[in-house]
Every structure is written in structure tokens, then in C-alpha cells.
Amino acid sequence: MKFAYRFSNLLGAVYRRGNLSFSKDGDSVISPVGNRISVFDLKNNTSETLPVSTTKNITCVGLSPDGNLAILVDEDGAAVLVSLVTRAVLHHFHFHKPVSSVRFSPDGRRFVVTKENVALMYHAPGRKREFNAFALDKSFYGPYDETTCIDWTDDSRCFAVGSKDMTAWVFGAERWANLVYYCLGAHKDVVVGCFFEQRSLDLYTVSQDGTLCVWECDTKPDGLLRRGPKETEEREEGEESRGGEEGGPQEGEVVRGRADRSRQDAGNKVVRYKRRGKHFFNKEGDFNSLTAAAFHKKSHLLVTGFASGIFHLHELPEVNLIHSLSISDQSIASISINGSGDWIGFGCSGLGQLLVWEWQSESYVFKQQGHFNNxxxxxxxxxxxxxxxxxxxxxxxxxxxxxxxxxxxxxxxxxxxxxxxxxxxxxxxxxxxxxxxxxxxxxxxxxxxxxxxxxxxxxxxxxxxxxxxxxxxxxxxxxxxxxxxxxxxxxxxxxxxxxxxxxxxxxxxxxxxxxxxxxxxxxxxxxxxxxxxxxxxxxxxxxxxxxxxxxxxxxxxxxxxxxxxxxxxxxxxxxxxxxxxxxxxxxxxxxxxxxxxxxxxxxxxxxxxxxxxxxxxxxxxxxxxxxxxxxxxxxxxxxxxxxxxxxxxxxxxxxxxxxxxxxxxxSLALLDTVTLSLGGKGRHSDLSLPGVRKGDMSSRHFKxxxxxxxxxxxxxxxxxxxxxxxxxxxxxLDARWSEAREEWAAAIVLAFRLNETALTRETLESVPHEQISVVSSSLPDVYVEKLLRFVGSALESSSHLQFYLTWAQSLLTLHAQKLKNRSGAILPTIQSLQKSIHRHFEDLTKLCDWNIYTIRYAEALSNQRGLKRAAERCLSEEEEEEEEEGGSDVASEVSMEEESLTLLLGS
Known part of the structure; x- marks a missing residue:
């Protein structure tokens, strides 16, 4: 596979825009980077960019509670359902409008998507294969401006939606008799975050001017009453008639709220909210607006980020300030807290920064920043x-x-x-x-x-x-x-x-x-x-x-x-x-x-x-x-x-x-950037320089x-x-898709279906040597003959001789009876394989014979040199002994030693 290069990773950019998400175990953070998403493993200190992409830049990511699925939505509202286990795209969907936020329910059965001033609740895709993975359940209308945030209760019975019209809405996910919708309005700026208390309907809302409102509900989650069948039918008929009046019939139930009064059915004790407190975080006024917020229900920890790069940690409901730190000189765009509540993730889109802060030890767990320019x-x-x-x-x-x-x-x-x-x-x-x-x-x-x-x-x-x-x-x-x-x-x-x-x-x-x-x-x-x-x-x-x-x-x-x-x-x-x-x-x-x-x-x-x-x-x-x-x-x-x-x-x-x-x-792009000349007819339109448009003298926007x-x-x-x-x-060139899952047989079958020789060779050579017999036994009968033919052709040019001989031996041994029944059709393949093996046998025989002769020559030469050195050593020792004794028979003994040495060397 000389030119089969595939996308492996994306470096140099760790965060662009959108919301951060922690994995289920809390050890990884998922960050949108352009039209892709990157997974940063904080335990092993590694990063991986998934080989999936959307049409445009990703604006919001919704992660399922089990951590297996993710919904990626781009600027135009095109959504992609991705499996984080197999790294594959499961479904494509289009919401036709820009989406502000996506959130799964804690039980994983539903998810809510907010676009413009409507909240759409869908059935989450399950394990069964469905024609349409996104089935619309209900449409909730209430806010008069664009929605900004979503939060669910722990039991998935209700959810809250914040809006730019300075209100927060509580909707019932089920058909509750005493809670259909409820409008909360006490802010003077855009609602940035709304959070339910743990195992309660009490609510916290945070606005852009740094205001926190604490809302107390007089009803427990168990106090929600399910609507009867007759009331449900009447309700659906009324909603369908209203839906048809305002734009034709819509799929699923339509719930329309009014800000002047909250809707509950008569005859039941209605759910009511009361504002218990109002607190202010921002002391700098309009110069430092609150841009992001996150809340951890188990530890009652509220994290708020500001445009100046400062974040605050407060303990609710007492609103005690735990910690405050400046991590950047740019606005904090997204905040996320992992499941245990120990790590807090911050994303700064202006600098392309991604930070993970451990608030108890006041130290950085992860700190990365890419090139914020080209x-x-x-x-x-x-x-x-x-x-x-x-x-x-x-x-x-x-x-x-x-x-x-x-x-x-x-x-x-x-x-x-x-x-x-x-x-x-x-x-x-x-x-x-x-x-x-x-x-x-x-x-x-x-x-x-x-x-x-x-x-x-x-x-x-x-x-x-x-x-x-x-x-x-x-x-x-x-x-x-x-x-x-x-x-x-x-x-x-x-x-x-x-x-x-x-x-x-x-x-x-x-x-x-x-x-x-x-x-x-x-x-x-x-x-x-x-x-x-x-x-x-x-x-x-x-x-x-x-x-x-x-x-x-x-x-x-x-x-x-x-x-x-x-x-x-x-x-x-x-x-x-x-x-x-x-x-x-x-x-x-x-x-x-x-x-x-x-x-x-x-x-x-x-x-x-x-x-x-x-x-x-x-x-x-x-x-x-x-x-x-x-x-x-x-x-x-x-x-x-x-x-x-x-x-x-x-x-x-x-x-x-x-x-x-x-x-x-x-073109619409030319109309946005062209400044019309006022000199009369015949004058052409000139493109204006960046930053000189009327009414916006300081902005420099470019694509x-x-x-x-x-x-x-x-x-x-x-x-x-x-x-x-x-x-x-x-x-x-390193292929991860077959090695990671160890589905060797399926990978070989897919390679043969693609009919690319280089891909088949790479897939075959990626199988471990000890797994060859197991893979050979699990291959379908149709591909045994094809694989045997491929092994015969690969032996002609490959240097992995033992590897391919093991493949040939396993195929011929395990599928002997099946190949014998097709002896007429398999005969050319066997002959080609025999020819390749015989040629390699002759080459190896010549090489082995030459090596044997070379080894014998080297051994004989070494022995001769060793004997000569031993004889010289013995001669020198004898001479020293005779000199010490001073005997008269030295000459005769020396002559005898020389004669024996000559006889030894001659032999």
C-alpha cells in the first residue's frame, strides 16, 4: 500500500467553537475542531481526531449518557449521528435551521434540540435498526426569541430551556396534568444557563449580566400527575388544530406556551415556582459579561466564565465563593464538568485554548493551545x-x-x-x-x-x-x-x-x-x-x-x-x-x-x-x-x-x-461586501476594505x-x-480499522470485495503470525480459493517467505476436502503455488550450500590459527622452564618439540 495514506490525526488545533463534553468515565474530553471532533484522553495524555466530518463547522455536540453515541450539528443545522465505539457515521439528518444546543435525557431515551424559538424533542436511536433514527415526539413553543441552553431533571420527566428574551421555560417531557409549561422571568439580560437541582424541580438560572436567580418549586418530582386518556385526546386535538392554523400539520405533538400565564390542566394542584433569591456575580458591569456556565448537581458546584477570561466557582444554594482565577485574556466560550465533579474543562475560541482544571488541588490537568492564526x-x-x-x-x-x-x-x-x-x-x-x-x-x-x-x-x-x-x-x-x-x-x-x-x-x-x-x-x-x-x-x-x-x-x-x-x-x-x-x-x-x-x-x-x-x-x-x-x-x-x-x-x-x-x-456575498458608488450611472461597485463598513468601523470579518x-x-x-x-x-499508512477490532477474516473479505491488490496485501500482512490458522479456518469457502491464488502470486515478489508459506499450509490443511472436490478448477492455482515454492527452494538451496562452504572454510582457518597460537605459547613456556633449570639436554628437547610441532601442523 504505497499510496494508501489515510487521515490519521489533526494537530495544531484543539478547540474552535461549540460546547465541550466529558466522556462517561470522565477521563476524556471531546472538543469540536472545525468540522471534526477530537478526543483528548487525560489519563494517557493522548489525542485522537475521529475520521468523521460534517459539511461545515460544528457548533454543538450532544453526547449520550452511556457515551456510545454523539450528535454533531454544524452551522446550517445538518446533524450527524456518530458511534464513538466504531468511529463510524450512523445517520444523517438536517434540522434546516441553525441549532443552538443539543442535550440527551439522563435515561438516554430522548434528546432535545433547540433552534430559533422552538425546542424539539426526539426519540433517541436505540439498538434496533430503524428507518429514521430521529423520530420527532413533541415540539415546544414558548420563548419569543432564540433559545440558548437546555437542562434535564434527573428522572427525565421535565426539561428547562433558556432564551434570549430573558426568560426560562420549564416543559414536561411527559403528558403531565399539573405541568405542561411554566415561564420564569426575572432577568434583565440573555439567559446563559439553566440548571435543575438534584432530584428536585428547583431551578437555577444565570444571565449574561452575571445574575443568578434561585427558583423553588412547591412540588416534588414524584408529585407530577399523568394525564388521563380522555384529556390526552382532547389536548392532542386542540394542539393539532392550532398547529394547522399556523403553518400546516406537524409531526408529533405541539405544545405552545404563553408568557402571561403558565399552563396546567384544571382540577389538579398545579406546579408553581417562587423566586427564593437573586445574586450578582459581575462587579464590572457591561465590560465583563458572563459568557458560559456549568453546574454539577452532586457537589452543588456552579462554574461561571466571563468575557475577561475569569471564572468563578460557587457552592449553591448558599452561593459561597470557593475559587476565582483568570486563565486567559480572551472570552471563555464553553465550560464542562466531568461526572465526578473534580475536573472542569474550559474552551476559549479566541485563542484556540483547551484547559482542564482540577479545582480541589488548584492545578492544571491539561493545557493545550493551537495556532490561532494560519x-x-x-x-x-x-x-x-x-x-x-x-x-x-x-x-x-x-x-x-x-x-x-x-x-x-x-x-x-x-x-x-x-x-x-x-x-x-x-x-x-x-x-x-x-x-x-x-x-x-x-x-x-x-x-x-x-x-x-x-x-x-x-x-x-x-x-x-x-x-x-x-x-x-x-x-x-x-x-x-x-x-x-x-x-x-x-x-x-x-x-x-x-x-x-x-x-x-x-x-x-x-x-x-x-x-x-x-x-x-x-x-x-x-x-x-x-x-x-x-x-x-x-x-x-x-x-x-x-x-x-x-x-x-x-x-x-x-x-x-x-x-x-x-x-x-x-x-x-x-x-x-x-x-x-x-x-x-x-x-x-x-x-x-x-x-x-x-x-x-x-x-x-x-x-x-x-x-x-x-x-x-x-x-x-x-x-x-x-x-x-x-x-x-x-x-x-x-x-x-x-x-x-x-x-x-x-x-x-x-x-x-x-x-x-x-x-x-x-451573489449574496458580493452584496454584503460591496459599497455602492453614488456618482451616477455607469459607475461600478467597488469592494470595500476590511473594517471600513459604515456602522462597524472596527470589525474585520473574513472567511x-x-x-x-x-x-x-x-x-x-x-x-x-x-x-x-x-x-x-x-x-x-498504518491501518487501525482492522487491527483495533481484530476482525481479521472480515477485513480480508472486505479487501477482496474492493478488488485492490495493495489493500489485500496490507490487510493480509497485518494478521499476526499466530492467528493465521484461526483466520484461515473462519474464512468463507468462496474466498479460500481466491486467497490461495493471491498467496501464490505474492510469493513471487514478497520477502515474507515464511509468512506466506504458513498461509499456504493452513489453507491447504484446513480446507483440504473442499479443495479436493474442486480439483479441476483449483489445479492452475496449485501449480502456480508449487512453481513459486520450487523456485524459492532452489534459490535457498544454492544459498545454503554456499553458506555451508563459507562456514567450513572460516572454521578451518580459525582452527589453524588457534593451533599455531597454542604451539607458540607452549614453546615459549618450555624455554622459560629450561632456562631456569639450566639442564644440558635443552637442545635435544627443543629439537624433539619442534619435530612434534611440525608433525602436528602437518596433520
Whole structure:
């Protein structure tokens, strides 16, 4: 499976927007990241991004009480039901309107979705397969403005809904006679949270101005009376007639409330609420509004977060302040508490922060922050264990590829980081920035130990370090020069001048001291580091050079140009060996504000980053597009394209116009941003600059555009990473879907159904050696012959000889009788298998015979040398003894010893 790379993980972004959720055991936190969700295991300190995605950015997540199901809802109201056990999508649904919150009932039988001013209660999907997993039960109308929050009672009999109209509504989930709906209004601002007390109908409501209202109910949960059958029929008839009057018949029961009076049926003791207290948290007024709140019922702990980044912990109902802390300088967007009440999760969308705080010990359990601006560069460590990233926020972060978490952040740069790389030993990271500095960071002491500057201020756009980690060079965007420093001393060695345009790419040869620099002046210059840093060769390009990289063996050079081509050069002879026209493979989308088609816009696109594969046979290319392309260099053809994102919340994703956004005056996006000229007829409309719209002089709203800024292959060749608008995407060859569940037989059957040889080989080789006989016995009869034929063909080229021979032996032994009945059809397969085994037998026989002769020769040579050394040792000992005795018969004995030694050596 050379090109079967699949999405493995998403790094560089830990939280964007939406609500945080803890797992059932409380050891993991689920965070929405763009149109995906990431699961952070706090016990094992790892992260995993699920291979499921929605159409647009996720705004709310609903988690089932057992922790097996999750409902993901995006900006447009499109919902996806996901199994957190199998990581698979179970159902798609569309609410047709933006959804503010989703909440499952504690018993897991229902869930409530709030959109606009209505609360919709659905039957939760069960274990039985259903045609429609979301069955609408009731529709609750009451608030006059958009709803904001939901909370259920412990027994799932009632739920409360907060609204922007400063009211909170209590609805009965069942047909209760003494509680249909109840309206609570005592706030002067938007209700942010509403929470039921444990095993009670008492309620707490929190508003945006920092006000807490405590509501006491005169009825216990057991005091709710179920409505009789006759009353139910009359009630349903009345609701259906009212529903038909206001917009036609609706599925399920419709409950419509009125704020002037709470609805209960006559003849019963009605449920009533009384405000028992009113408390104020916010002392700063309008400058620090309350943005998020969470309540833990068992410990009576209320957590409130504010726009200034401060959060408070209060104990209810006494409202005692336990703790207060400032965790950020941005607004707290979401708060969640785990089941035990020990850990509190905070999400800050402004900075992309995710924090987990243990309030009893007052310490951080988990603290992660991604790049809150675009990523610009990445680099793999030589062992492939770490990935370093640099962003437009001026930070350099180092990520562990196994855990998916960032363990160190360097914030020394004051402007965007444009390029970075590891040294050959992997202990030093060198980064270039637009602030005019190149910095070296030590991963042992986690500090900036070198800072390289130029004589004149320059904005560095590219960077390269030689193989010996002695030379550091950076290209300037404004002065058209390449600066060369010594990493050991930090001194500026040379300024390489010669380019007539901004330097866009640098690359050192892996085997020689030659530097390649690409520039907008349509040239690539090769600089000899051993010969006074002179220009060795100048390669003429057809267009502006954007990126340059050497092949791992240093025998080839790849250059990406502005016309969308990738050209390959021989650095020894300075001749072009080939080129690939990749402009049509980019398939760029159409921006919302574009007045031309996507096909016309693609003519101005090009690849901006290149990377060779580990074996040097392919090149990976990306640019201002949602696609990353892999090309075969020898054949000069496109091998595979990867779509890195399907998030329509990003710009330049759609290829065609959306007719729903078209009006009689043109595109809706153009109408929002165009300022009409008042000069009369014939004047055209100009796009206004960001932040100068009338009535909104300080806001700068933009829609991020999808693009790939940097690519890098793993040194092991088992994966590659790309920095994009979504984050740091990691693609890998390691298949988790068959190994995790250990369903080897099912995986083999699915691989044969897909009819891909490479996939079948990878699936077969992922089976453990000790499980081969078990898997062979559980295979269906239809696939036994196919697998045997595949094993025979794989033996021809595979190096796993014993592995495939074990497969052949197990299949022939366990299915002997079935294969014997089909001897006529199976005969060609058996003959092919016998031919492969016989050929390997002959090769191994020759190799074994040669090895036997070599071993015998080495043994004889060793014995001869050993006997000679023993004889010399014996002779020296005898001479010493005779000298001590001083006897007269020394000569005769020596002669006798020599004769015996010659006889021994002769034998």
C-alpha cells in the first residue's frame, strides 16, 4: 500500500467553537475542531481526531449518557449521528435551521434540540435498526426569541430551556396534568444557563449580566400527575388544530406556551415556582459579561466564565465563593464538568485554548493551545517522533506524533514564522520570521540559544540548514539576498547577492556542500559552499520560482514555478530532466466574492510547496487548493490526489455557484461586501476594505481560504503531514480499522470485495503470525480459493517467505476436502503455488550450500590459527622452564618439540 495514506490525526488545533463534553468515565474530553471532533484522553495524555466530518463547522455536540453515541450539528443545522465505539457515521439528518444546543435525557431515551424559538424533542436511536433514527415526539413553543441552553431533571420527566428574551421555560417531557409549561422571568439580560437541582424541580438560572436567580418549586418530582386518556385526546386535538392554523400539520405533538400565564390542566394542584433569591456575580458591569456556565448537581458546584477570561466557582444554594482565577485574556466560550465533579474543562475560541482544571488541588490537568492564526511551516524530526510547526502568530510549537499533543512552545518571534527546520541530530530547531531574525531553539533546555540577524533589516521568507548543522542560511523577501551564518558562533559569514527578485526557496544538497536558491527572477542558483560561496550554476526557469527541494540522494532537484509546473533538474549537469504540468490537478474552488468561474481562477494557481518521498521516486505537491497531489517522477503522471478538507465554512471550497445565494442583484456575498458608488450611472461597485463598513468601523470579518502552506514526508516514509487552514493534518499508512477490532477474516473479505491488490496485501500482512490458522479456518469457502491464488502470486515478489508459506499450509490443511472436490478448477492455482515454492527452494538451496562452504572454510582457518597460537605459547613456556633449570639436554628437547610441532601442523 504505497499510496494508501489515510487521515490519521489533526494537530495544531484543539478547540474552535461549540460546547465541550466529558466522556462517561470522565477521563476524556471531546472538543469540536472545525468540522471534526477530537478526543483528548487525560489519563494517557493522548489525542485522537475521529475520521468523521460534517459539511461545515460544528457548533454543538450532544453526547449520550452511556457515551456510545454523539450528535454533531454544524452551522446550517445538518446533524450527524456518530458511534464513538466504531468511529463510524450512523445517520444523517438536517434540522434546516441553525441549532443552538443539543442535550440527551439522563435515561438516554430522548434528546432535545433547540433552534430559533422552538425546542424539539426526539426519540433517541436505540439498538434496533430503524428507518429514521430521529423520530420527532413533541415540539415546544414558548420563548419569543432564540433559545440558548437546555437542562434535564434527573428522572427525565421535565426539561428547562433558556432564551434570549430573558426568560426560562420549564416543559414536561411527559403528558403531565399539573405541568405542561411554566415561564420564569426575572432577568434583565440573555439567559446563559439553566440548571435543575438534584432530584428536585428547583431551578437555577444565570444571565449574561452575571445574575443568578434561585427558583423553588412547591412540588416534588414524584408529585407530577399523568394525564388521563380522555384529556390526552382532547389536548392532542386542540394542539393539532392550532398547529394547522399556523403553518400546516406537524409531526408529533405541539405544545405552545404563553408568557402571561403558565399552563396546567384544571382540577389538579398545579406546579408553581417562587423566586427564593437573586445574586450578582459581575462587579464590572457591561465590560465583563458572563459568557458560559456549568453546574454539577452532586457537589452543588456552579462554574461561571466571563468575557475577561475569569471564572468563578460557587457552592449553591448558599452561593459561597470557593475559587476565582483568570486563565486567559480572551472570552471563555464553553465550560464542562466531568461526572465526578473534580475536573472542569474550559474552551476559549479566541485563542484556540483547551484547559482542564482540577479545582480541589488548584492545578492544571491539561493545557493545550493551537495556532490561532494560519500555520505557515512544518518540519519532521530526523526520527519522525516530533513535528515542529510555525504560524502567523509568531509561535513555534513542537508536537509529539504519538500522543498528538504539544509539549513546548517558543514565543520569541514577534512576527509570522515563515520557515523552520530540524538539524540533522534533531535537538535543535531553526526558524525564520518576518521580524528580521532567525532563531535557534534547544530542545534539551527549551530555550532560544542563538539569534541571527542581518546588517540591514530584512524579512526572511525561507530557510535551510546544511547536513552537518554548521551553516544556516535564510533568504530575504525585500533585499533579494541570501544570508549565511555559522550555527556554532552565530556570526554572519557571507551575504550571497545575485538574485533580482525575492528569494522564495532554499535547499541544501544532502551529499554535497551546495545550496540551491529559487527566486521570483525566474532562476535557480546553485552556490558552492566550499569555493568562496560563488555561484556554481544558474538554472533558467519558465516562470517565477516558488519552491525548490533536493531529492534525498542529492542527484535531482525539483522546482515549482508560478505557471503551475514542477520541473526536475540534474544539479551535476544543470540540465532539465523532466517537467509536470500540474495546474489542472489543483482544481481550485470558487471564492464567494469571485466574479469569474473556478476554471478561470485555476489558471492563476500554482504549487507553493514541494516534498520528495522517502525513496525519492515520488514528489508531494500542494498550494492554494484543497488537494494535495502525489506524482510519479519517472512516469511524470499523477498517482493520487488527497482532499484535505470538505469544510464548506472555508472559502474557495465550492467549484460552482450556489443558486441559493444568488439574488437578482448578483451573489449574496458580493452584496454584503460591496459599497455602492453614488456618482451616477455607469459607475461600478467597488469592494470595500476590511473594517471600513459604515456602522462597524472596527470589525474585520473574513472567511478563511483553504490552502496548503507546507508539506513534509516522515523520515520513515509511513506518513506525511500538511499545514493547512484546518490545522496540521497527518496522513499515515498504518491501518487501525482492522487491527483495533481484530476482525481479521472480515477485513480480508472486505479487501477482496474492493478488488485492490495493495489493500489485500496490507490487510493480509497485518494478521499476526499466530492467528493465521484461526483466520484461515473462519474464512468463507468462496474466498479460500481466491486467497490461495493471491498467496501464490505474492510469493513471487514478497520477502515474507515464511509468512506466506504458513498461509499456504493452513489453507491447504484446513480446507483440504473442499479443495479436493474442486480439483479441476483449483489445479492452475496449485501449480502456480508449487512453481513459486520450487523456485524459492532452489534459490535457498544454492544459498545454503554456499553458506555451508563459507562456514567450513572460516572454521578451518580459525582452527589453524588457534593451533599455531597454542604451539607458540607452549614453546615459549618450555624455554622459560629450561632456562631456569639450566639442564644440558635443552637442545635435544627443543629439537624433539619442534619435530612434534611440525608433525602436528602437518596433520
Amino acid at each position: 500555520m505557515a511551516a512544518l518540519s519532521y524530526s530526523p526520527d519522525g517522533q516530533y513535528i515542529a510547526t510555525g504560524g502567523d502568530d509568531g509561535k513555534v510549537k513542537v508536537w509529539n506524533t504519538n500522543s498528538g499533543l504539544c509539549f513546548v512552545t517558543f514565543s520569541d518571534h514577534s512576527s509570522s514564522v515563515t520557515a523552520l527546520t530540524f538539524t540533522s541530530r534533531g535537538f535543535v530547531i531553526v526558524s525564520a520570521s518576518l521580524d528580521g531574525t532567525v532563531r535557534a531553539f534547544d530542545l534539551h533546555r527549551y530555550r532560544n540559544f542563538r539569534t541571527f540577524t542581518s546588517p540591514r533589516p530584512a524579512q526572511f521568507s525561507c530557510l535551510a540548514v546544511d547536513g552537518s548543522a554548521e551553516l544556516v542560511c535564510a533568504g530575504a523577501r525585500d533585499s533579494f539576498e541570501v544570508f549565511l551564518w555559522s550555527l556554532q558562533t552565530g556570526r554572519l559569514l557571507e551575504v550571497l547577492a545575485g538574485h533580482e527578485g525575492p528569494v522564495s526557496g532554499l535547499s541544501f544538497s544532502p551529499v554535497r556542500s551546495v545550496l540551491a536558491s529559487a527566486s521570483w527572477d525566474r532562476t535557480v542558483r546553485l552556490w558552492d559552499m566550499m569555493d568562496s560561496w560563488q555561484t556554481k550554476e544558474t538554472l533558467r526557469l519558465t516562470s517565477d520560482g516558488l519552491a525548490v527541494t533536493y531529492r534525498p540522494d542529492g542527484q535531482e532537484l525539483a522546482v515549482a514555478t508560478l505557471d503551475g509546473e514542477i520541473s526536475f533538474w540534474d544539479p551535476q549537469t544543470a540540465t532539465q530532466t523532466g517537467s509536470i504540468a500540474g495546474r489542472h490537478d489543483l482544481q481550485t474552488g470558487r471564492k464567494d466574492t469571485d466574479k469569474i468561474t473556478a476554471k478561470q481562477a485555476a489558471k492563476g494557481k500554482s504549487f507553493t510547496t514541494l516534498c520528495y518521498s522517502a525513496d525519492g521516486q515520488c514528489v508531494l505537491a500542494g498550494g492554494q487548493s484543497k488537494f494535495v497531489c502525489i506524482y510519479n517522477i519517472a512516469e511524470q503522471i499523477l498517482v493520487k490526489k488527497f482532499e484535505i478538507s470538505c469544510n464548506l465554512s472555508l472559502d474557495a471550497m465550492e467549484e460552482y455557484l450556489d443558486r441559493r445565494k444568488m439574488t437578482e442583484f448578483g 478563511p481560504e483553504i490552502r496548503v502552506s507546507s508539506l513534509s514526508f516522515s523520515p520513515t516514509g509511513r506518513g506525511w503531514a500538511a499545514t493547512s487552514t484546518e490545522g496540521l493534518l497527518v496522513y499515515s
